[in-house]
Amino acid sequence: MARQLQEQLAARFPVGKRLRVLDVGLGQGMRALRLARAGHWVTVLERDRTRVLQARRALAAEPKGIRARMRIVEGDGRDTGVHFPPGGFDVVLCHGVLMHAEEPDPLLAGLARMLAPGGLLSLLVRNGDASALRPGLRGDWAAALSALGATARLPRPRTSPDEKVPAGPEAGARADRLADMTATLAGIGAPLRAWYGVRVFTDTAFADTAADDAEPPDDLEMLLAAEEQAGRTDPYRAVAALLHLCGVRG
Template sequence: MARQLDEQIAGRFRVGRRLRVLDVGMGRGTQALRLARAGHDVTGLEHDPVLIAAAREALAAEPEGIRERMRIVEGDGRDTGVHFLPGSFDVVLCHGVLMHVEEPDPLLAGLARMLAHGGLLSLLVRNGDALAMRPGLSGDWAGALAAFDTTTYLPRARTDSNGETPARPGPEARADRLGELTATLAGIGAPLYAWYGVRVFTDTAADDAEIPADLEQLLAVEERAGRTDPYRGVAALLHLCGVRD
């Protein structure tokens, strides 16, 4: 997905331009730090104190020049208007956040207002048109049948830092359908410009799976599938890019 984002940035902005980037729900700051290292001014917005602490620790280990280009703000993505003026950013990222928001339209409208004219809105969402894929490929036929008629799902239980898997997955989350998001983006003045599939073939891989010897080929296949119909339509996640008109 980083390559897709970089492609969109390179296609929309002058090479070498220092962009103003807002990363909403930055988590541990991985994407924000990557963009700060690339020379951009990055603001990370996050409400989870544990993740904020991890991001601050990672930022503290960076050279001074990178530390000066990134700031961390504690807050909720639904309150961007409280923290920033409209049109303050050239790029707004919202990756892995919408699935935890019951009513995403107000959040998306707020994010669009943060964009300057011609600015790029980058979303990473759970694909509501392909929720039956994971249970179906795992042989969970009852789960696959149920997934056709819903946009809610239980995230897969993740292995924690001690190597233990919780007895139950996390709280129920929500997926988005491409057609509905396309209409929403058009309605908030940031119409869909490009979209990709993410995790087409690798969604069922175990968290503790060993890195395969043919990793480069695997990544090349995922990259190709994520840009190609019909494969991208059944990806576990969708990466959508809207442009402020």
């Protein structure tokens, strides 16, 4: 995922340019920190106060130059226009947020307005076109049938190999189809320019290593190499658990 984003940044912007980046949804905070450490100006918008406080404490331990380049704002991703002027960012990231939004279109339109001309919009969404595959591979036929019936809420995938996936209806998350997202991005003025599959193999490969004391697979390096290649190759990327979509503001 980090490599895919770096590839898109390198393709869209001059080498050495310090980019203005808006990251909507903090996650674990490492994505924003990596970008700040690389020399970019990063603003994080996060609505969860606990995460904001934790991130500010973590940022305080970073060198002065990185602290100066990274700003953490408490607020909702749907209210970007309240916090920032239109066209103020070269890159807008929204990874793992849309799956929790009941009405994603207004959020997406607001994110696109934050982009300067030629700016990159990077999204990570659930893949609604392959939602029955993983429950089917696990033998969870009820979930597979539900997904095949185009249900709107599906079990949430792992966001890292060591994360335990919660069960029950509270774990549900939206899923989006590639064709629908392509049309939406065109409609908000940030047409899709590239897309990748994320977690083609790793969800099932890490299924038996969710315990806290579990060892990573012996062939981890080869697994990650295969995952990286499959995420760029048809038809494999189309059955990934997640889709990484990259749109460019016209």
